Amino acid sequence: MSLMQRITAFLRSPRGQQLVDRGRREMSKPENQARLRQIANRLQSRRR
Template identity: 80%
Template structure:
């Protein structure tokens, strides 16, 4: 498992990984995407009960 985590962290430090992280931050700054994420979290939490 640690090999997988190491590969992911290496990727996130790479230029392409940094681009994806920045794109994710820009997308999550949009209110409509925040609402979608809240709805998904609500659905997932209600399934656990």
């Protein structure tokens, strides 16, 4: 099995679904969205 197939299989498993749901809940929080924007801005400024 390739790496992508293994990742896809995991994400479809019950444990994978729990992690996806947790990630969605965490990213719906405004403080986490702001933290992610700050990280993205730092990464973009390094590329220039």
